[in-house]
Amino acid sequence: MKIAAYIRISDQSQNIDSQREAITGWLSNHGIELDTVQWFQDTYTGRTTRRPGFEALQKAIFDGTVKTVVVWKLDRIARTIREGVNTIADWCNGDVRLVCVTQQIDLSGPIGQMIGSLMFGVAEIGLVSNKENQARGIAAAKKRGKYKGRKKGTTKARPDRARELQAQGLTGPEIATALGVTERTVWRYLSTP
Template sequence: MSKVGYARVSTHDQSLTLQLEALKQAGCIKIFSDTASGSDANRRGFLDLKYYLRSGDTLVVTRIDRIARSVLDLQQLVAYLKEQEIELTATEQPISTSSAAGKAFLDMLGVFAEFELNIRKERQLEGIAAAKAAGKYKGRKPIPVDTQQEILAMHREHNPVSEIARLCKVSRNTVYKIIREQP
């Protein structure tokens, strides 16, 4: 029956410090953290957290969007925690899975977090489209034709893809793409 914290930031440019301090002040005896996208299901800290939690524990986060990025993700997590008899609470939001009102508020916050994420994605796509229209976004430079021919020749000689990539100074994915797109 202990409080266990979880903190997450999306990029290395962001700091976990404020979240870690808030979780310590909330009385967490152990805190797990990640620097990764919330949509990444293989976050090491999150996986370690799930392994560490025991029946009767309380999982503490600062905000619900630190642990789940979609309504489905949040609902699955809440169902898992309920099954394990683990309570979820947030320091900056009046939620707790121990009451019906807290659960309802949790679901609403999940909807808003997903909405915010979708709006951000839309804005990013609009920005890219505008940059392309203005001729400022051109993508990567194409692989020179002679390099493509060299890759195809080495492939026909049954050289391993890793070796082709290393010798031609391109990624393995580029080698696969050139092979796949050959006429």
């Protein structure tokens, strides 16, 4: 049975090397030959599971060619409780083992589902907390007159990426989630040439 390694970064400015190094170290320490491992990789937000590498991993799992998935951290799979728990439940029900190397957890079966649920809850709380802290910081900077917002003409995400995702069949709300922008912003990106 094949082992898969999954790596995800949120944008091109991030580096995959630390994830790859940690996973490779775990595989080597457990006597797993690296050339037998199937690697999957994405450069997408974890707020959606509609990612090419993740979808290819899911297909390999459900085709029965992958029975163990190794990730750097659990939040590489998903950043929301709903998506994460659904994924873990599907995998555990299919006797798929999930190993998170930096958190030193091995998820499988009903206990794995429970632990995974708790871990995804923590990941989502962290994401919400970061957004709240950012909003408070912006509000405080606005009061001091230090924050003027994004400069006119700049974008939070690449408009061409919105068009690529639309061509792949994603809906407006799904594109917004994938890019970390509002639906209104997505429609603006899609309507500009």
